[in-house]
Amino acid sequence: MQIRDDIIAAVLLMGFAFFINRGIEIKGLYMDDLYLWSCYGEQSFMEYVFPMGSTRFRFLYYLAAWLELAVVGTHINWIVPINILLNGFLAFFLYCLGRRLSGRSLPGFLTGILFLLSRMSYYQIGQMYGLMETMALWMAVGILWCLYVYLNDKKEKIWYFHSACWLYFGICFVHERYMALLPLFYLVLILRGRFQLRKWLRPAIAFAAVQVIRFFTIGTLSPAGTGGTQVADTFSLGQAVKYAFSQVAYIFGINAGPEHLNGLTWADTPFSVKLLVYGADAVLLVFLCAFLVTVVRDRERRRRCLSNAALFLTFIALCIGSSSVTVRVEMRWVYVSYAAALLFLNFICGVLAPGAKKADEPFMPFRRFGLGDGKAAEKKTMTAQSAGDSAEANFLAQHSPAPVFRKEKREGAAVFCCAGFLLYLLLMLPAENFFRDHYENLYLWPNQTRYNSLAEETYGRYGHEIFGKTIYIIGNSYEMSDFTAETFFKVYDPERKAEGTVVQHIDSIYEIGLVTDQMLVLREDPEHNGFQDITRFVRDLKLDVEYGLYDDGWLDEESSFHVLAGQTGTVSLTFMYPGVLSGGEETEIYVDGELYQTIPVTENVYYAQIQAKAGQVLDIQVKNNFYMQNAQEQRGETRLATLVEIAAD
Incomplete structure (x- = not known):
């Protein structure tokens, strides 16, 4: 009994x-x-x-x-x-x-x-x-x-x-x-x-x-x-x-x-x-x-x-x-x-x-x-x-x-x-x-809540994909120490290293360029003692595509997108055509509806640079008089033409 x-x-x-x-x-x-x-x-x-x-x-x-x-x-x-x-x-x-x-x-x-x-x-x-x-x-x-x-x-x-x-x-x-x-x-x-x-x-x-x-x-x-x-x-x-x-x-x-x-x-x-x-x-x-x-x-x-x-x-x-x-x-x-x-x-x-x-x-x-x-x-x-x-x-x-x-x-x-x-x-x-x-x-509770939130918004959402990324955090009112920034994500790595994972504090989104796959953007949320993942929001804000530009970098013959210039106001475009040039290929770049530059394409990799004011939103259109021969697919109304990498520092 x-x-x-x-x-x-x-x-x-x-x-x-x-x-x-x-x-x-x-x-x-x-x-x-x-x-x-x-x-x-x-x-x-x-x-x-x-x-x-x-x-x-x-x-x-x-x-x-x-x-x-x-x-x-x-x-x-x-x-x-x-x-x-x-x-x-x-x-x-x-x-x-x-x-x-x-x-x-x-x-x-x-x-x-x-x-x-x-x-x-x-x-x-x-x-x-x-x-x-x-x-x-x-x-x-x-x-x-x-x-x-x-x-x-x-x-x-x-x-x-x-x-x-x-x-x-x-x-x-x-x-x-x-x-x-x-x-x-x-x-x-x-x-x-x-x-x-x-x-x-x-x-x-x-x-x-x-x-x-x-x-x-x-x-x-x-x-x-x-x-x-x-x-x-x-x-x-x-x-x-x-x-x-x-x-x-x-x-x-x-x-x-x-x-x-x-x-x-x-x-x-x-x-x-x-x-x-x-x-x-x-x-x-x-x-x-x-x-x-x-x-x-x-x-x-x-x-x-x-x-x-x-x-x-x-x-x-x-x-x-x-x-x-x-x-x-x-x-x-x-x-x-x-x-x-x-x-x-x-x-x-x-x-x-x-x-x-x-x-x-x-x-x-x-x-x-x-x-x-x-x-x-x-x-x-x-x-x-x-x-x-x-x-x-x-x-x-x-x-x-x-x-x-x-x-x-x-x-x-x-x-x-x-x-x-x-x-x-x-x-x-x-x-x-x-x-x-x-x-x-209690003295320890707010910080524990914050770092629980940081874990949820990063490892909890992306898993092992966070390793190797640069994690930008807007604001530092929580006064995260260098030790915490260097060590926090190692906890989730079976190898205890989290190699390539970097935490960097910034004051505004203008301090970073366009959001890439190797970046996460978070903001402090003091009202809820936490962090908020705004990666997708910042990505769309920095680069808003109307048509013809895809996540893997492909451009159609005609494309239109909006770019938010960074602190320097410089927007750089790097084009790469993976086909054979036959001569006469040109790329026209329009900024806010006006022709900004015509680039004769004589090499497979070529560049363009647009200068604007810091924080200015640019309406950019790109028109190519060529397209990718023997492409396996057509995603938009026009054919795939070239690859592009955009930077806005």
């Missing part, structure tokens, strides 16, 4: 993950994502995964990114679905933990939904670098869970502590800010009453190993800040405290930061949305008060409850502290603290309404740390074993004496917890959706 329920929960969570993130897409890379790809495209595996001398050494993440890019290839649009899948699996992981902490499936399932619903997931879903945040969050929660297991396990299964140490070592090479989790290990050892030197040395050795590796690979121990800064250069205690409080506000649903970092400031948030958030916070306050009352009344469970509360709160505090030391606070850094807060809420539900566990439940079984003595303790242990082998089951069973928690009270408390959790979700659902609707204000 439990396996069936878990499968149903997994399917529902994954479906919700794709539903809530609908509309988010990556079609083109830019900034950090594009730089990450460029390293993948230009470096060897060893250089990419182990970047010596860089500002950061995140080899575990780079390994995962290398594997992801190897799978994705030129299918950049796969990145978001992969991110959603990973976040969906992470939500299911939180569901499993929440179910075991609360003793019931509903709070655990709602935990997964709330995690996916959070606006803080914008980076993990909408950027290729989101994989890094997902990996780090998963490993950080893994550390928290392993230490929770170790703290509560009766038999002191030391491998959970060892696993936490290994996860700590690994997470430091996914994102270095999680080095700040080191004190959490010593808190657990103190709460557990373990002061053996070897146990205290294990996390210290992991931390020291991280520092040694960082020093020999990047040449410094100081972690790099965001935006190319160094923490040592920008750290301010007052600013760090301010940022810490803002992160606490984020956890409670309040956007405590500027618009470009959260989409909408709290001051600009409608009062109705604020009421929803305040109502959700009131639900959390009720949970907290009920938890404190329970802890005060129940002396047997007091120490255990407070120890676990200290574990969760310290984890959250360390995550907040590690994200408050740089020049700004981004919502993506608060996501891990929010996940831990949701798990803490599940723990509170487990304390308020202890639930029995099935003996065959297959997830991290462990026993509680014994606090009782004599026959009573033995009897309680037997009760715990009948309820289940997990630490939380043992804990709840052993500290649920009949005089305090009768069946009726447990059922009432369970209804209270489930209803409260559900009410919190119902209040946050419209609020989170509202904040998600303002993603376009």
Whole structure:
């Protein structure tokens, strides 16, 4: 039954993950994502995964990114679905933990939904670098869970502590800010009453190993800040405290930061949305008060409850502290603290309404740390074993004496917890959706939208035909960097080169000649944060054919077309007659109805040049007194005569 329920929960969570993130897409890379790809495209595996001398050494993440890019290839649009899948699996992981902490499936399932619903997931879903945040969050929660297991396990299964140490070592090479989790290990050892030197040395050795590796690979121990800064250069205690409080506000649903970092400031948030958030916070306050009352009344469970509360709160505090030391606070850094807060809420539900566990439940079984003595303790242990082998089951069973928690009270408390959790979700659902609707204000969103549009208007429309072309973009208000212009289209080339593909910015169409097959012309569309392909429009504007001139360059005996002169006003015509000249052949050129030039055709290739004003539209007619002998076709009213190439610079 439990396996069936878990499968149903997994399917529902994954479906919700794709539903809530609908509309988010990556079609083109830019900034950090594009730089990450460029390293993948230009470096060897060893250089990419182990970047010596860089500002950061995140080899575990780079390994995962290398594997992801190897799978994705030129299918950049796969990145978001992969991110959603990973976040969906992470939500299911939180569901499993929440179910075991609360003793019931509903709070655990709602935990997964709330995690996916959070606006803080914008980076993990909408950027290729989101994989890094997902990996780090998963490993950080893994550390928290392993230490929770170790703290509560009766038999002191030391491998959970060892696993936490290994996860700590690994997470430091996914994102270095999680080095700040080191004190959490010593808190657990103190709460557990373990002061053996070897146990205290294990996390210290992991931390020291991280520092040694960082020093020999990047040449410094100081972690790099965001935006190319160094923490040592920008750290301010007052600013760090301010940022810490803002992160606490984020956890409670309040956007405590500027618009470009959260989409909408709290001051600009409608009062109705604020009421929803305040109502959700009131639900959390009720949970907290009920938890404190329970802890005060129940002396047997007091120490255990407070120890676990200290574990969760310290984890959250360390995550907040590690994200408050740089020049700004981004919502993506608060996501891990929010996940831990949701798990803490599940723990509170487990304390308020202890639930029995099935003996065959297959997830991290462990026993509680014994606090009782004599026959009573033995009897309680037997009760715990009948309820289940997990630490939380043992804990709840052993500290649920009949005089305090009768069946009726447990059922009432369970209804209270489930209803409260559900009410919190119902209040946050419209609020989170509202904040998600303002993603376009985030600092990275406009550019991502623009480069998605650039990909759609070029590779999405022409495919591999774009390679080798010159792509003219009218305007540069988006301030595309030279690196982006040189690298953007390499992403779509299986050879990672895009040879001959050039991006050139121009101010007007007068700066280019007639549009050829080796050109694309785009314009910036700031109103829609995108680009617009105007190649056909410019081609027709530059050269408007009335009759007798064809796309492959053939001219009839008589032809008429309009040419828009460029900046120099010079229109050049290059004729090529692929037949045998017999003498007497002539070409007459009329400009605006008047004979401009008569050219005696004495060679197979001959030229004409018309001088006009810049930007002037010329009505040109060409009349030939000869035609192509033995032509296979006749396209117009007159016969095919010669080939022509027109330039208007």
